[in-house]
């Protein structure tokens with residue numbers, strides 16, 4: 001007797017879509033069965049007309065706890081993730097107070113956030129100039145990768161210069177870890193931003209001009225070279241440009257273990273949104289042109305990306321329009337940069353990719369589940385609907401029409417650049433380790449059911 005049987009659905013794997021039933025026992029996938037096989041189960045979900053996806057993995061999110069709970073917290077963000085189809089969230093170490101840069105802070109964080117997690121979660125470890133001595137201990141605790149910045153970052157989290165990145169990658173390579181980078185060249189961004197200010201250019205075009213693709217390209221190419229030199233596994237965060245993706249693909253084809261993610265907003269929004277609507281669409285790297293968005297999808301399709309992340313970067317409405325922590329916003333350069341999107345990632349990716357561009361759903365099963373699980377060392381537990389894997393399952397209705405409204409968002413701050421977006425194809429049921437945790441836009445699970453996931457040995 002199985003605990004759960006999902007029947008009549010169309011099972012989506014990275015290779016194919018097939019009519020199959022999924023049988024679950026003790027929170028794991030027990031068997032993939034032909035539709036007419038006898039399979040008694042305590043609970044049956046009828047997935048007629050629905051796609052049955054492996055639970056998506058958000059490789060990049062800022063859940064802000066502990067420290068900035070007024071922006072976001074685990075209870076809100078992971079409930080939103082569950083509703084949207086992300087069953088595992090990989091949380092960033094910054095926008096924490098203090099940033100999660102030591103083994104002791106790892107323990108403290110898990111103790112604080114664990115009771116509120118609604119999805120499973122992994123932790124990125126901090127990588128800043130003064131914590132190189134903690135990296136191996138963080139790795140042993142269970143961090144799936146280390147996050148640093150090659151470029152300007154808010155003051156509570158210092159960026160690395162290339163010498164420091166070289167040293168850190170030598171250390172991380174010695175224990176087989178992965179180093180992840182926000183790639184925008186520091187000196188170029190600083191100088192170009194100053195040029196804009198000196199010229200009196202404080203409009204949204206100036207913001208876009210201050211963060212050109214060339215800055216993203218320079219930092220990415222340099223990190224690729226450091227990965228080659230050190231043998232360190234690298235991850236390029238939130239790639240916004242298809243030309244940058246091409247460089248990463250070339251390095252992958254040369255045999256280097258360099259993974260990358262893009263984000264839903266880079267696949268669905270453009271520089272025009274920034275020019276027309278300003279603050280809500282500010283993020284870094286910035287949104288690019290429609291032509292680049294269309295080309296970026298080619299790199300999702302050809303498998304360059306191990307993750308379509310949210311880079312969920314919540315803030316209050318005031319931080320977009322009036323002031324940030326007591327500092328008045330005077331120009332576009334002061335506005336909080338970041339887009340909240342953890343709830344809408346999968347539906348927007350499905351609509352933009354599968355509905356509008358005719359891409360196979362198999363591509364999303366690869367880019368949002370299998371590849372990220374492999375990149376972050378949790379494949380075998382997460383990332384596929386195969387016997388023995390966690391039964392993390394998303395039922396997606398390809399016909400269901402949606403419009404994202406502020407009221408539908410479960411975030412602490414119900415603001416997002418995605419509000420107003422419309423489309424077709426929506427997650428309607430999310431299963432985490434065999435338990436239904438979300439249905440039709442509502443979180444129905446239990447806070448604290450989410451577990452910390454460490455790399456599979």
Ligand SMILES: [Zn+2]
Nearest residue numbers: 060062092311
């Ligand atoms: Zn981020």
